[in-house]
Amino acid sequence: MFDRSHTIAPPGFNRWLVPPAAIALQMCIGQVYGFSVFKKPLATTGWTESEIGIAYSIALALLGISAAIFGKWVEKSGPRKTMVASLLCFCSGLILSAFAVRTHQLWLLYVGYGLIGGVGLGLGYIAPVSTLMRWFPDRPGMATGMAIMGFGGGALIGSPLAQELMTHFKTTSTYPGQGASEALLTMAALYAASMAFGAWLIRVPPLGWHPQGWVPTLSPQKLVTTANVSVDVAWKTPQFWLLWTVLCMNVTAGIGILGQASPMIQDMFNVTPAAAAGYVGLLSLCNLGGRFFWSSISDLTGRKGIYFIYFILGSTLYASVPWIQHQNNVTLFVIVSGLILTTYGGGFATIPAYLRDLFGGQRVGAIHGRLITAWSIAAILGPQLVDRISKSQKDAGVDPALAYNSIFYLMVALLIVGFTANLLVRPVHPKHHLEDPLP
Numbered sequence: 001m002f003d004r005s006h007t008i009a010p011p012g013f014n015r016w017l018v019p020p021a022a023i024a025l026q027m028c029i030g031q032v033y034g035f036s037v038f039k040k041p042l043a044t045t046g047w048t049e050s051e052i053g054i055a056y057s058i059a060l061a062l063l064g065i066s067a068a069i070f071g072k073w074v075e076k077s078g079p080r081k082t083m084v085a086s087l088l089c090f091c092s093g094l095i096l097s098a099f100a101v102r103t104h105q106l107w108l109l110y111v112g113y114g115l116i117g118g119v120g121l122g123l124g125y126i127a128p129v130s131t132l133m134r135w136f137p138d139r140p141g142m143a144t145g146m147a148i149m150g151f152g153g154g155a156l157i158g159s160p161l162a163q164e165l166m167t168h169f170k171t172t173s174t175y176p177g178q179g180a181s182e183a184l185l186t187m188a189a190l191y192a193a194s195m196a197f198g199a200w201l202i203r204v205p206p207l208g209w210h211p212q213g214w215v216p217t218l219s220p221q222k223l224v225t226t227a228n229v230s231v232d233v234a235w236k237t238p239q240f241w242l243l244w245t246v247l248c249m250n251v252t253a254g255i256g257i258l259g260q261a262s263p264m265i266q267d268m269f270n271v272t273p274a275a276a277a278g279y280v281g282l283l284s285l286c287n288l289g290g291r292f293f294w295s296s297i298s299d300l301t302g303r304k305g306i307y308f309i310y311f312i313l314g315s316t317l318y319a320s321v322p323w324i325q326h327q328n329n330v331t332l333f334v335i336v337s338g339l340i341l342t343t344y345g346g347g348f349a350t351i352p353a354y355l356r357d358l359f360g361g362q363r364v365g366a367i368h369g370r371l372i373t374a375w376s377i378a379a380i381l382g383p384q385l386v387d388r389i390s391k392s393q394k395d396a397g398v399d400p401a402l403a404y405n406s407i408f409y410l411m412v413a414l415l416i417v418g419f420t421a422n423l424l425v426r427p428v429h430p431k432h433h434l435e436d437p438l439p
Contacts (some may be wrong), residue, residue: 030154062118
């Protein structure tokens, strides 16, 4: 029942049943975006926030590495088998993390949440992408937005859920970490049920299927081709590495702030932990909404044009944050950071469609898997830059409320690099095209 051949949709299958299957999976693995709510409770066990943050970086690094390694296997095996493998890895990672807290073994947290859970992230992240683009060839940007929006919204549920569970278990727990261990075990059970539902519901279209009345169109102005490039050739082209740089810069500029969101707003504006958890959830909502909104808009503007919007808008907003903090305007800060997270999420959701435009849809899942290594690098750079720079500022005696200002200007510089890389993208040379037909 897990083989690709057993997931082929029967005649008359409604393609709109596939997005809920993808979201049921990705809303669970997207919990990683809400990891920051565990930092302060786990810090009460004697670990530092920087040490705890390494687990977050390892998980996101393994997301990209595993997506690159298993990309071809995902294309061959189909989404259901991949989603079940993601379930086993991610939920077992949460269980190991719970025992890491109980036994106070930091290395076990790195292995559980970081290594094993990170593999689950990578498999689950790319599993539904090519499937949804095959179901929606008429709207590839919207399709990738639907495929990935659930991941961006993971903290919308995961962050408040974790906070409530820790509050519930805090008074009865006999283990350190203020109820974090029990919260992780409970979340593992809930997420396993949701991910299993998504794996059961997912289907792939029959070979040669397309929406009724749809005819493929060629748009050289928007870098769209109907030809295909193999994964082993695609990653040797300059276009692949330019998009790799585009994604890496966009992710680095956003993921570090997201990973430190809860402690950051508490330091900058002295809000309560509960309010900070709500802020993380709001950022998750913006991340989710941006993935669907901006990627859908990209079907009209073209992928290159939409990335120009991401980089220009993002750098302008980041540059304004120190002034906003000086004014102590927490409402405006929430609005601005929320807008930044919409472009961050939009960048994730648009990149598979950008790859499809340049390299064709036949091997886009495997190509996307290799490109996600940019996320691996960004997952190390972003959170570690934010954690270490803010810590060094605090250690130097800088007011915690002002310790993040230099970080925001650094993010502006990264987005300028991404803007330049996007500017240089050109169509793939026909010599790289495959001769076999589009399925």
